Amino acid sequence: MTEKLIASPPPVLKRPSRPYREPRERAYKVAHNLLVSFRYAGAGLVYAFFTQRNFRIHALVGTLAMSLGLLLEVSNVELAVIALTSALVMAMELINTALEAVVDLTVGSDFHELAKIAKDCAAAAVLMLAIAALTIAGFLLLPPLLNDL
Ligand SMILES: Nc1ncnc2c1ncn2[C@@H]1O[C@H](COP(=O)(O)OP(=O)(O)OP(=O)(O)O)[C@@H](O)[C@H]1O
Numbered sequence: 001m002t003e004k005l006i007a008s009p010p011p012v013l014k015r016p017s018r019p020y021r022e023p024r025e026r027a028y029k030v031a032h033n034l035l036v037s038f039r040y041a042g043a044g045l046v047y048a049f050f051t052q053r054n055f056r057i058h059a060l061v062g063t064l065a066m067s068l069g070l071l072l073e074v075s076n077v078e079l080a081v082i083a084l085t086s087a088l089v090m091a092m093e094l095i096n097t098a099l100e101a102v103v104d105l106t107v108g109s110d111f112h113e114l115a116k117i118a119k120d121c122a123a124a125a126v127l128m129l130a131i132a133a134l135t136i137a138g139f140l141l142l143p144p145l146l147n148d149l
Pocket residue numbers: 052053054096100107108109110111112113115116119120123
């Protein structure tokens with residue numbers, strides 16, 4: 001009876017001293033160094049290139065815009081802007097691909113209104129950036145191109 005009245009000490013919670021250094025327990029695999037991280041990023045690029053038609057189109061359009069810029073001898077800053085906008089479109093397509101994979105992983109082949117919203121919005125984000133990139137490329141490349149004709 002008396003034993004029951006004695007309050008037991010609160011459990012001591014062990015906190016990791018550097019939680020940001022702890023391995024992510026739920027991950028199947030974690031990249032342990034920079035080289036391995038690059039290898040996984042490369043695998044993502046290869047996957048997107050060979051499976052996503054839109055990614056290939058973005059890569060082709062970006063390459064064409066850069067080549068045209070070099071051919072027309074636009075300034076370095078203008079080339080950098082074209083490179084940046086092209087890379088942004090491709091990066092957004094990669095995020096779109098990642099999101100599609102996560103949605104498919106979650107709902108499988110079932111229809112879900114939220115899955116539709118997620119995929120449609122991610123696709124819209126790519127479209128927005130692609131339109132912006134084309135507009136910027138037009139502003140930078142059309143004047144020297146028309147000048148040369
Ligand atoms: N599980 C789902 N539930 C509801 N709607 C879906 C689902 N999966 C796909 N959809 C609809 O079908 C569309 C096409 O899906 P998909 O997975 O091919 O994406 P996508 O963005 O068109 O692909 P990509 O970028 O490769 O062209 C989505 O935008 C969404 O409207």
